Amino acid sequence: MQLDRKKSIGSLLALATCSLLSSHQATAEESRWKFDTALLYYDEDERVTAVEPVFAASKTFADDSKISLKLTLDSLTGASHNGATISDQPQTFTGPSGSSSYTIPAGEIPLDDTFKDSRGAVSVQWTGPFKDGRSWSAGANLSAEYDFNSFSLNGGMAQEFNKKNTTLNLGISIEQDQISPVGDTPLEGSLYSDQIKKGSDEDKTIVDLLAGVTQVISRNTLMQFNVGLSHSSGYMTDPYKIVSVLESADLPLDYVYESRPDTRDKVSFFWKTKHHLETDVIDVAYRYMTDDWGIDSHTLDFHYRWQKEGFYIEPHLRFYQQTAADFYRTNLTGSPAPGIPGSINIDALPSEVSADYRLSELDSTTIGIKLAFDMGKDSELSFRLEKYSQSGDTDPADLDALIFQAGYSFYF
Amino acid sequence: MSVRVVPGLSGPEQKSFFRVTGVLLLLLCLPACSNLGVEPWERDLLAKPSMQIQGDSLDSAFDDHIYFSKEASSGGGGFSGGGCGCN
Numbered sequence: 001m002q003l004d005r006k007k008s009i010g011s012l013l014a015l016a017t018c019s020l021l022s023s024h025q026a027t028a029e030e031s032r033w034k035f036d037t038a039l040l041y042y043d044e045d046e047r048v049t050a051v052e053p054v055f056a057a058s059k060t061f062a063d064d065s066k067i068s069l070k071l072t073l074d075s076l077t078g079a080s081h082n083g084a085t086i087s088d089q090p091q092t093f094t095g096p097s098g099s100s101s102y103t104i105p106a107g108e109i110p111l112d113d114t115f116k117d118s119r120g121a122v123s124v125q126w127t128g129p130f131k132d133g134r135s136w137s138a139g140a141n142l143s144a145e146y147d148f149n150s151f152s153l154n155g156g157m158a159q160e161f162n163k164k165n166t167t168l169n170l171g172i173s174i175e176q177d178q179i180s181p182v183g184d185t186p187l188e189g190s191l192y193s194d195q196i197k198k199g200s201d202e203d204k205t206i207v208d209l210l211a212g213v214t215q216v217i218s219r220n221t222l223m224q225f226n227v228g229l230s231h232s233s234g235y236m237t238d239p240y241k242i243v244s245v246l247e248s249a250d251l252p253l254d255y256v257y258e259s260r261p262d263t264r265d266k267v268s269f270f271w272k273t274k275h276h277l278e279t280d281v282i283d284v285a286y287r288y289m290t291d292d293w294g295i296d297s298h299t300l301d302f303h304y305r306w307q308k309e310g311f312y313i314e315p316h317l318r319f320y321q322q323t324a325a326d327f328y329r330t331n332l333t334g335s336p337a338p339g340i341p342g343s344i345n346i347d348a349l350p351s352e353v354s355a356d357y358r359l360s361e362l363d364s365t366t367i368g369i370k371l372a373f374d375m376g377k378d379s380e381l382s383f384r385l386e387k388y389s390q391s392g393d394t395d396p397a398d399l400d401a402l403i404f405q406a407g408y409s410f411y412f
Numbered sequence: 413m414s415v416r417v418v419p420g421l422s423g424p425e426q427k428s429f430f431r432v433t434g435v436l437l438l439l440l441c442l443p444a445c446s447n448l449g450v451e452p453w454e455r456d457l458l459a460k461p462s463m464q465i466q467g468d469s470l471d472s473a474f475d476d477h478i479y480f481s482k483e484a485s486s487g488g489g490g491f492s493g494g495g496c497g498c499n
Contacts, residue, residue, distance in 0.1 A: 038470045148497030163449060217448055219458070228487050269488075276460070289487075325484065388482075
């Protein structure tokens with residue numbers, strides 16, 4: 001009996017010490033800003049190279065409310081597939097501005113190397129304190145690049161139940177984009193050789209709804225399930241992409257500007273589990289997405305955090321698979337119009353068509369590793385190296401990219 | 413002839429048997445669902461930064477940006493808008 005009492009006093013003391021320590025730690029975090037800085041280097045084999053520095057700052061206040069600010073810069077150079085098929089003859093294309101042209105040798109993927117862009121984005125996110133188990137959040141994002149501007153607002157609510165073991169999340173985001181294509185907007189479905197323009201500014205709106213439940217399963221396991229609905233309307237065509245019109249297997253007669261539907265509805269189901277193995281952590285996520293363009297996709301993401309003294313190693317594997325959009329074609333077919341030189345007839349020109357391989361049947365794999373060092377005083381230095389590989393039915397869909405990231409996080 | 417899963421019961425009896433069993437199972441399940449989770453003092457591991465469900469925010473932002481620009485799917489863990497002209 002006496003022993004029992006001693007034991008329970010002992011555990012009470014331990015508990016009290018723990019809560020004292022944890023409240024002290026919380027105070028230390030409250031008074032300081034957390035800074036996260038990182039640099040991303042992304043390099044595709046013979047295509048796009050991107051360099052992206054990010055600077056983020058966040059602060060948690062005494063009432064547990066939190067503010068986060070983020071600045072992202074993005075610099076892109078290189079070449080991207082213009083949609084045309086590979087030919088056994090050289091192909092000459094006019095750059096989007098109309099003042100330059102580029103020639104693709106026979107047998108090579110038509111890549112537009114006039115592609116160059118830089119982007120700047122800022123975002124601010126605020127999460128309110130929990131009152132009666134409920135917390136509100138709001139945020140805004142602004143992004144600008146040469147031919148594209150985007151602004152979005154989001155709002156959300158989190159409700160805790162069952163001793164904070166269950167959290168229900170609801171969120172809404174509204175994004176407004178403005179697209180100003182270089183050399184104006186080509187008329188969708190029109191002949192490339194005609195260079196017909198329909199305007200200079202286009203826009204689109206994206207409304208996202210997200211509902212999710214996060215559930216503590218046990219001391220070691222946490223699970224999340226989200227359902228997302230997304231409705232896009234407006235200009236979703238890529239103004240720089242074309243579709244080859246072929247007379248025979250390799251002989252292009254002309255090209256047409258691609259044309260995509262002006263609405264898109266997507267539904268996604270997302271499940272994520274984190275499991276703590278006392279030292280290491282397993283993180284598994286799966287997403288199923290389906291839309292009214294005919295695209296269904298499966299994504300499986302796996303991280304294993306191998307915790308060592310003062311550092312951790314985290315291997316990463318990701319598998320992605322999608323079906324093609326209904327309006328995806330590798331090319332169209334046609335023939336020279338009899339008696340009218342330079343004119344062509346296109347066999348069954350669909351109202352919507354795109355040869356963008358990103359809308360084709362596609363598989364991709366990411367394999368990578370992250371190494372992070374504890375630098376003391378809650379600061380961390382990390383490096384990430386990954387290889388991303390895409391493969392599909394056409395040569396442009398076969399792509400390898402290298403992802404390298406260096407990051408440093410600290411409190412100040 | 414309908415399949416008899418429980419011997420000795422007629423068709424309508426089979427139906428009501430399954431209905432009652434279903435309701436009983438559901439009732440048994442409800443307390444089990446609210447039993448999921450831990451007490452506040454069992455949150456030592458869940459409180460660690462490595463157990464935060466959203467993970468490293470910069471890593472996931474970079475990933476979202478890359479995959480948004482190379483694939484036809486986005487979102488799931490968060491909103492699906494990309495805020496960029498890369499797709």
